[in-house]
Amino acid sequence: MSRISVDEARTLWHEGSDEELKRLAQEVRARYHEPNHATYMVMRIINYTNVCVAQCDYCAFYVLPNQEGGYVLSRGCRSTTTATYSRPSVTATASGSSSTR
Numbered sequence: 121m122s123r124i125s126v127d128e129a130r131t132l133w134h135e136g137s138d139e140e141l142k143r144l145a146q147e148v149r150a151r152y153h154e155p156n157h158a159t160y161m162v163m164r165i166i167n168y169t170n171v172c173v174a175q176c177d178y179c180a181f182y183v184l185p186n187q188e189g190g191y192v193l194s195r196g197c198r199s200t201t202t203a204t205y206s207r208p209s210v211t212a213t214a215s216g217s218s219s220t221r
């Protein structure tokens with residue numbers, strides 16, 4: 121169990137196939153975690169306002185200040201929204217069973 125050298129990393133970067141990189145990544149992951157267990161976190165990004173002045177070209181979300189349709193959630197609403205979306209983390213196994221913590 122050792123780190124790869126800079127030369128090995130360079131070779132992998134330039135010449136490694138996706139399959140080889142996936143296999144190597146899986147090997148390293150298995151050093152630290154049970155191979156048949158995967159975990160993930162439920163994450164929410166709560167948009168407490170849609171008012172923005174950046175005007176990014178690709179954005180269909182924002183409204184300018186004082187433009188119709190703008191909103192800012194109240195502190196109480198933000199707390200409720202955060203609590204509503206809070207969920208325990210879930211652990212899933214390769215067999216499909218899961219548990220919460």
Ligand code: SF4
Nearest residue numbers: 172174175176179182
């Ligand atoms: S993506 Fe939309 S909301 Fe985000 S900074 Fe750009 S304009 Fe504002």
